[in-house]
Each structure stands twice: as C-alpha cells, then as structure tokens.
Amino acid sequence: MHKMTVEFLMNAFAGESQAHVKYAIFAEECEKKGHKNLANMFKAISHAEYVHARGHFLAVGKLGDTAMNLQTALDGENFEIDEMYPVYHEAAKFQQEKDAVRTTKYAMEAEKIHANMYAKALELVKSGKDYPAAKVHICEICGHTVENEAPDKCPVCNAKKDFFRCFSA
Ligand SMILES: [Fe+2]
Numbered sequence: 356m357h358k359m360t361v362e363f364l365m366n367a368f369a370g371e372s373q374a375h376v377k378y379a380i381f382a383e384e385c386e387k388k389g390h391k392n393l394a395n396m397f398k399a400i401s402h403a404e405y406v407h408a409r410g411h412f413l414a415v416g417k418l419g420d421t422a423m424n425l426q427t428a429l430d431g432e433n434f435e436i437d438e439m440y441p442v443y444h445e446a447a448k449f450q451q452e453k454d455a456v457r458t459t460k461y462a463m464e465a466e467k468i469h470a471n472m473y474a475k476a477l478e479l480v481k482s483g484k485d486y487p488a489a490k491v492h493i494c495e496i497c498g499h500t501v502e503n504e505a506p507d508k509c510p511v512c513n514a515k516k517d518f519f520r521c522f523s524a
C-alpha cells in the first residue's frame with residue numbers, strides 16, 4: 356500500500372477510535388439522565404465508528420496472529436509505563452492539575468498489570484496454551500484489573516467491590 360494511504364488510514368483509525376469512545380461516554384451520560392433512546396443511538400453509532408476503525412486497521416494490514424498481537428499489545432503497554440505516563444504524570448504534578456495527576460496515575464498503575472498479563476499470555480500462546488483465567492474484573496473508577504475474583508476494595512482507588520465489572524469467558 357502507498358505510504359500516503361497508510362498514513363491517511365491510520366489518521367482515520369485514530370479519529371474513528373476516539374469517536375467510538377466519545378460516543379460511548381455520551382451514551383452513559385444519556386443513560387444517567389434517563390434518555391433511553393438517545394443513549395441507544397449513541398451506543399449504536401459508537402459501534403459504527405468501531406466498525407470503521409476496524410476496517411481501516413485491517414486494510415492497512417495491522418492484524419497479526421495471536422502471538423504478534425500480544426507482542427503489539429505488550430509493546431504499547433510498556434511504552435505507556437516506561438515513557439508516556441511517567442512524563443505525563445510528572446507534568447500534571449508540575450502544573451498542579453489534580454484531575455490529570457489522578458487519571459495518569461490510575462492509567463499507569465493498570466497498564467503495569469496489563470503488561471504482566473500480556474507477557475504471561477504471550478509465553479503461554481507460544482506453547483499453544485490459552486490464558487488460565489476465565490474471569491477478569493475491571494474497576495469502573497480507575498481501570499484496575501484483577502483476574503478470577505474481584506477484591507473487596509480496589510487497592511488503587513478504594514472503590515467498593517460493586518464497582519468492578521466482570522468479564523467472563
Ligand atoms: Fe492497558
């Protein structure tokens with residue numbers, strides 16, 4: 356594929372990915388206000404943007420086999436842990452931006468766990484095995500990630516157990 360087309364598609368991928376997340380957040384706001392149909396509209400269009408993002412991603416040939424995908428995921432998390440979030444977090448502290456200090460801390464802590472999970476999964480996949488945990492719990496407040504059983508209290512943000520969302524295989 357031409358270099359320019361790759362760049363354009365990756366820009367479109369970034370834009371569609373952001374729209375996907377933004378509309379999902381807007382849908383949550385509508386749900387809280389009780390606007391059911393509006394919430395549904397945002398959710399549906401959010402999914403359409405995901406479909407577009409996926410299309411661009413596949414067209415560029417970014418999808419690998421499972422081991423390659425795990426390596427890509429691991430590299431991304433490691434960049435966030437080692438370079439991106441430490442710098443963003445320090446900058447937020449320097450500028451006394453409380454909310455940014457908190458959200459960068461939350462993300463940085465969760466990414467460390469994600470990197471460990473991806474590294475473990477990569478080793479297992481190389482020897483032809485599936486991931487051992489069938490359940491993963493995500494804290495809706497900070498994104499803290501726990502396998503198998505949700506903790507009584509989130510160790511990162513202190514949210515109660517009810518705030519964990521369970522993803523079950
Ligand atoms: Fe992550």
Ligand SMILES: [Fe+2]
Nearest residue numbers: 494497509512
């Ligand atoms: Fe949390």
